[in-house]
Amino acid sequence: MNRTLKYFDGDRTLWVIVFALGLFSFLPVYSASSNIAFRFGDGHVMSMLIKHAVYMGLGLGLMYLVHRVQYKYFAPLSLLILPLIAILLAVTLVSGHEVANASRWIKIPIVNVTFQPSALASIVLLTYLARYMAKYRESIENFGQTIMRGLLPIAVVCGLILPANFSTAAIVFALSMIVLFVGGFPLKYMMRIFGLGIAGLGLFVLLVMAFPNMSNRIDTAKTRIESFISGDEEANYQVEHAKMAIARGNVFGTGPGKSAQKNFLSQSESDFIYAIVNEEFGLIGGLFILMAYVWLTLRVIRISMKAQDKFGRLLAFGVGLGVAFQAFINMGVAVNLLPTTGQPLPFISSGGSSLWMTCIALGMVQSVARGLNASPEIVNDTEMFNESIPQDAYA
Template sequence: MTKVLANIKGDKAIWAVAALLALFSFLPVYSASSNLAYLYGGDGDTFRFLIKHFAHLVLGFLIMYGVHKIPHHYFKGLSIIMIPMVIVLLLITLAQNTTGGGTNASRWIRLPFVGVGFQPSTLAAVVLMAYVARYLSKIKDKAVTFKETLLPLWLPVFLVLMLILPANFSTTAIIFSMVIVLVFLGGYPLKYISVILGSGLLILTFFILFAKAFPGVFPNRVDTWVSRIENFTDNKDTQEDYQIERAKIAIARGGVIGTGPGKSVQRNFLPQSSSDFIYAIIIEEWGFVGGVFLMLLYILLLLRLVIVAHKSADIFGKLLVMGVGLPIVFQAFINMAVAVELFPVTGQTLPLISSGGTSIWMTCLAIGIVLSVSSKRETSIEEERIKEKEEDPLEVLSEVL
């Protein structure tokens, strides 16, 4: 264990934030999983959910540790290799829905031999952001036309987004928003960005019209999006309204200091109490203080992302950090906003807090990439110090003595 800790590189504050979030997650996940323990004929054993969450976090931090040891410039080539792979995974996910007998679009595939469910869209988000960062670093300070960027940049982006859209509109919207933010930070011309925004809205409009004209192809998806937006604006009596009302009751019960760990009542009524609405359970049990503490941890993570990006020596490192790091914080604040009814129900989890293996693993993958960039800078500084010592005769003499 000591040897592992000695080999940990990268921004220590980011390591600390990730560890605090993971440790903090155990109590709310264990508490909120009580309703799941009785669903589908369960025997009420909540301990197995805690063990499952622990296993997900252990594997996630192993991924984080392994990835942060990879030099970050390797992700340029890896992103190119992985783009076709995630497209194939998304196609498989979409294809299995077409044979689902009228059920809603599936977001999951089951990995062979291990029997574990996996959500390809979360992996696609990380890979796509790394791919966009690679391309932007390649054309930095070069005069490019919009036509030149269509095939190498926007074709993979829109292909991935169009494969995610039928099953998961909120994830598609988040990825698209983050890509726009990244290309803006990367210096992509604003006039081209406006064209992409218009194209995105046009494609979404065509998809909605197509889904309305042929409801059997993508059953209930557009209706679900519309009902969530209408419920958010008109407070209609729907399943989403029920979830929001229960979440608000949980938040009201929490008060300033909360009811105490494991004493939530609304966990027994919220259908997604351990994932989508876990923030409401946290406030119920830990109060306003716990909710603000959690929010400050994500704000600290955002600040450290900006610092790591600013200190990175190369443009690819800067864009890579912002590309894979910003969606984590953005998703966290969307989850919190949904719980307090500042945003329509989206189905987005709270990174490193909510239960769910894919979400945890891909968040750890993204953080590992950020740590890889920051560890590169630490290595460079250490090499410079060693080089200075080797060039200084007094330093060499003192080391010998």
């Protein structure tokens, strides 16, 4: 066992949380996917479970590989990848692959896999902002200095995500503001960026009203918020059935595979899988999942606080908090604390690209944690890195 564990550097507790959530996910995914298998497939649920296993295996493999990379390499990489991300988001906006009435994906024909660029965009942008704050914070003297290097990347990424995915754009913008705040960005400049963001959103809404065919996602977001506030049961069809699932689960649940509401929830295997967890495993199962994400969040904060440098602190905090945000928003929607958003539950929901991006994000967090162990291997790698990359590339 010890010989195996030595290959998993970083925060061992975080590894345990990830593997526990990954293993647990097979139960609700197997149950929730049965509805889709019989309605839209050949009725073979096992094929969907195998697909989930492949996605999970690839995701954990990505997490392992990323965590073996020295985290300081991510700073220059973000600078190189950010323009490519903008291109992918633009392509998705113009001719994205449509799934569930939303064109948020790019389809890769060779392997027949859909990829959601906005998930990767969030990680790259937050990494870039961590680099920006680590390198330029002390030299910021006026707001004009922040426009090209700080404000423009946020505006481009969020602006390209917004037409197809309002909730993700809002989350990415909020996380960007948090990274800037934690990094010591002047508050008066942050208020200006926030004001410009609100103004940009208002301008986009006006354009949609003037040209209705421009985007149907604003109408969708508007309808979801209005129905959430009004409590209209007919408009909140999915949420009502999610609440029924949670109520039916009671304390101990109905048992694995015995969910009834999975037959009524169209996104039971992804957006509303937390409701299925509560129905089949009861309040105990729901609390277990909630506490796992709380524990994960605390480990991310601990890693961030103990990081070796400012870039490591902001990197771990930003991308790690992004995973926690997604989890708490998904659970909040299922229990009717938040409007429906379409955010999956990390490691639990069925899906490929979202799971892989989550694994990459936590792999980066583990890379920062790996630097805390200060093993001889890490010291040597760091020395090699310092010889090959100028220090001002990341700090």
